[in-house]
Amino acid sequence: MQRLDDLEDLVQVNHLPLRPVRPLKNFWAFTLVGAAVLFASAHTNAQQSASVAISVKDHRFQPSQIRAPANRPISIRVKNLDSAPMEFESNSLRVEKVIAPGSDGVVNVRALAPGRYEFFDDFHQETRGVLVVE
Amino acid sequence: MCKQSINMAFCPHYAAERLFAFLATATATVFISSFAAQAQDAGAFHEVETKYIFGNFTVGSSTGIEGEKAFEPETQANFGKGSGRYAVGQTVLEFEYTPTQYMQVTFGPSVSFYDIYNVPGLNNHNTAVWNGFEAEFRSVLIDRNPSPIAVTLSLEPEFHSRDETTGEKVVNYGLEAKLEADAELIKNRLFWGFNLLYEPETTRADLGQWQNESTFGISSALAFQIVPNVVVGADLWYLRHYDGAAFNSFTGDAVYLGPTFYWKIAPKVLMSAAWEAQIAGHQPGVSGALDLADFSQHRARLLLEFEF
16 A cells, blocks of 8 residues: 555655665465465375265155264265256365266265365255264 | 534434444354353254354464365455445355365355445445456465364455445455364353454556555354354454554554354255454544444455255
């Protein structure tokens, strides 16, 4: 934020030697390095994943509670047995996937710590289930 | 309106505004406290993404859902510079994308609005202009489970062709770096948010010389899911402004306090809003209870998100 008072000061003191500044170069260098660090910190995990299956019928998850081992990536195969599309979604698992009627889809989840993780059908919010990681 | 040179602690106008900020925040806090005392109703309340529940001055740690795309018009407005008329706003038309379960990217152009009239030290402006481009990269540093506190690092490079405060033509680059942390105090109901801000900027005005400045900030916020999909809360910020990119010369500080509101209107649509008043502040060598040179008297944010 540039204030006019500062500009007036600059006019008065612009005879002073100024240190050469290359703000553009520094700015983009810092930004690119920062972005690279962020991308690098986006965790990758080469462990073999555990597989879990669940289906949706009459807008209910069957079973409504599924279990998976801790500290391993998880593949959840979701079968939609209803005649309407559903969207498997979870805030804590950070996944969502639209699954057409009568078809299935695989949702890949990162390795998780032990705990209970809610999921739901975003198109039918009353359709809810829990993944128990132990 | 009282003039800036008067000690604003004794100005009835500002005293009334500070009182209103306190009352609004106290009301939100009472709401939070009374509902927090109730037993948890696990059936009615579900998980919420915490990114926007603190009103969006304080940002929560959630980085969204993998593959999620959204359009987010976000407006910040600043009001009041002591005397004259000062209303300045900026709307960023953001596209948000979550490529992984740990990373979120946001970018978009910004439009600025200036209504400045008879404010000492500022030229009059009454205009709306395209004013640059902003991007944001967010990455999870600490996941919530098993840690009770989740932390996300946010880096937000910005370019502006108009000064955000004065409306003058400039070339301005900034980088807003933030640590965004939150904790779930009562499952699915009560949340605490904490942000740490460092924002260096460099600006070239018509004189052709670059000037650096920086802002440091720290915040604390409470948010309570009062009914399913509606969250109310209070947000407190302390900000310090410096000339120089590395806190070289202190120019003033300010404390903001105000209520926040979040509403998940539909599964793919949400709204987040906050209004805050400067309740304390000072400039070195200037008498007065506020810093209205570096900061505005009021500030507000409104964000809408449309997921697709």
